[in-house]
Amino acid sequence: VVEPLALDSLPALGEDVEAVSVCLLFSFRDPSHERAVAEELRRRMPRARVVASHEVAPEVREYERASTTAIDAYLGPAVARYLEALGAASVGAGLPEPLVMRSSGGLATLAEAVAHPAVALVSGPAGGVVGAARVAGVENALTLDMGGTSTDVCRFAGTLERRDAAKVAGVKLRSPMLDVETVAAGGGSILAFDGMRARAGPASAGADPGPACYGRGGPA
DSSP states (O other), X not given: OOSOOOGGGSOOXXXXXXXXXXXXXTTTTOOXXXXXXXXXXXXXXXXXXXXXXXXXXXXXXXXXXXXXXXXHHHHHXXXXXXXXXXXXXXXXXXXXXXXXXXTTSSEEOHHHHHXXXXXXXXXXXXXXXXXXXXXXXXXXXXXXXXXXXXXXXEEEESSBOEESOEEETTEEEOSOEEOOEEEEOOTTEEEEEOXXXXXXXXXXXXXXXXXXXGSSSSOO
């Protein structure tokens, strides 16, 4: 320790703050100071979500570690509310607790996804790749997943290839994920012209009848 940690130097944050991300420069080597800062913030703000970088991306490169932690903290409140409500509804309906697809192609429990939702940020495209690989029937294939707003491809050569970082909406995310690339707009993308140039999406056309989540039959 070069200089003792001074927790009283932490700034006071407003009561309306929902989430805080904590990233100290060398916490990937020794997370003790970062852990102490996070615990102090949780004590001060018991209703806020506090995420420390050593919990989500304990690796060198502080920019990527900070941006990943910020993404995780930002997603937390909304994703936690949704997944907790989904879990409660499943139990109420006598169904087993659902699992959540990870961006890496694996599965997470609801508790794991609630704690760190960044692990599922690109889970939709990952799910398409996993499903295509299971039914391909060949050792070498190129998967293509065209959804409402994007078309995603991934190479399958006997095993699923993974990477440890990507950009999501221009922000760097350092987390294990399948090596999926978005190559085009999706089949349902709505084209718009703003007077200068045309763009595809992000608005997407609806579907009729659409999936079960559209409320066309079944309990709400």
